[in-house]
Amino acid sequence: GAGVSQSPSNKVTEKGKDVELRCDPISGHTALYWYRQSLGQGLEFLIYFQGNSAPDKSGLPSDRFSAERTGGSVSTLTIQRTQQEDSAVYLCASSLNNYSNQPQHFGDGTRLSIL
Amino acid sequence: EDQVTQSPEALRLQEGESSSLNCSYTVSGLRGLFWYRQDPGKGPEFLFTLYSAGEEKEKERLKATLTKKESFLHITAPKPEDSATYLCAVQPRSNDYKLSFGAGTTVTVRA
Numbered sequence: 229g230a231g232v233s234q235s236p237s238n239k240v241t242e243k244g245k246d247v248e249l250r251c252d253p254i255s256g257h258t259a260l261y262w263y264r265q266s267l268g269q270g271l272e273f274l275i276y277f278q279g280n281s282a283p284d285k286s287g288l289p290s291d292r293f294s295a296e297r298t299g300g301s302v303s304t305l306t307i308q309r310t311q312q313e314d315s316a317v318y319l320c321a322s323s324l325n326n327y328s329n330q331p332q333h334f335g336d337g338t339r340l341s342i343l
Numbered sequence: 344e345d346q347v348t349q350s351p352e353a354l355r356l357q358e359g360e361s362s363s364l365n366c367s368y369t370v371s372g373l374r375g376l377f378w379y380r381q382d383p384g385k386g387p388e389f390l391f392t393l394y395s396a397g398e399e400k401e402k403e404r405l406k407a408t409l410t411k412k413e414s415f416l417h418i419t420a421p422k423p424e425d426s427a428t429y430l431c432a433v434q435p436r437s438n439d440y441k442l443s444f445g446a447g448t449t450v451t452v453r454a
Contacts, residue, residue: 232386259440270347270444271387271430284438319386329375329394329434332442334386 230254232335234320240341243312249305249338253322260303261321261332262295271319277303278325307340315342345370349431349445356421356452364416364448366431375434376414377442378407380427387430421452 233252241247253260262274273287277297288294292310297303307314317339321332348367356362368376375394379387391400393409400407404425406417416429428449432442 261440263444268446270446271432271442273441273443276440278440284441287441321386329392331377331389331392333389334379336384336386 232320232322232333234318234335234338236338237336238339238341240343241310242343244309246306246308247310247340249307249318249320249340251303251305251320251322251335253301253303253320254333256324257322257333258300258325259323259330259332260297261323262303262305263319263321264289265317265319265337267316274305274318310340310342312342315340345433345435345443347431347433347443347445349429349448351448352446353449354451356418356450358422358452358454359420361417361419361421363418364429364450366414366416366445367412368414368431368433368443369412370433370435370443372436373433374436374439376409377432377434378405378414378416379430379432381430381447382427390429418450421450423452423454426450426452 235250260277263271292308295305317337319337321334323330323332346369350365378390381387391407396411408415428447430447432444
C-alpha cells in the first residue's frame with residue numbers, strides 16, 4: 229500500500245523508559261504532522277514538519293517530547309522518561325504540501341501504554 | 344482559540360434510518376472544514392473538504408453541508424458498514440497546518 233505507515237503498532241513500556249515512534253509518510257508528501265488521541269477526546273496537534281523543518285512545535289506537551297524528520301521523509305517522535313499520562317494513540321499524517329487545502333492522510337497510529 | 348463541538352456523542356440507527364450529525368465550530372477565519380471517518384483501531388480516513396458556506400459534497404450515502412457556524416453530515420439510508428466514528432476538523436486561515444478536531448460522533452447501524 230501507498231499509505232502512511234507507522235511503527236510499532238503497539239508499544240507497552242514501563243514508566244520512566246524512553247520510547248521512539250516512527251512514521252513513514254506517503255511518497256512525495258512534503259508536509260508531515262503528529263497528533264495524539266486520548267480516549268474519548270479529539271485529536272491533539274503535536275508538531276508539524278515542512279520538509280525537514282518544524283516551524284511549529286507548540287503542541288508538544290513537555291520538553292520530554294521531541295521529533296525529527298530526515299531526508300524529507302521518515303519522522304520519529306521520541307518521548308523521554310515516559311509517564312502514565314503519556315498513554316494514548318499517537319497518529320501521524322502527511323499531505324502533499326501545505327500551500328493549498330490538501331487533506332491530511334493518516335496512518336493507523338501507535339498505541340502507547342505506560343505501565 | 345479554535346473550538347469544534349460534535350453532537351450527538353453517539354448515534355444508534357436501524358439500517359435504512361436516515362439521520363444527521365452536527366459539527367459546530369468557532370474559528371478565527373475558516374480556510375476549510377474536513378470530515379473524516381475512523382474505524383476502531385484505525386487512523387482517520389478522509390471523506391470531504393468544505394470551503395465556504397452553502398457548499399455541499401456527496402459520497403455514496405453521505406452528504407456534508409456547511410454554514411458559517413456549523414456543518415452537518417447527513418447519512419441517507421445507512422447500512423451496517425457505515426458504522427464508525429465520524430470526526431470533524433477545522434483548518435484556520437492562520438497556522439493553517441493545525442487542524443482542530445472535535446471528539447467525534449460514534450455511529451452504530453444495526454441490520
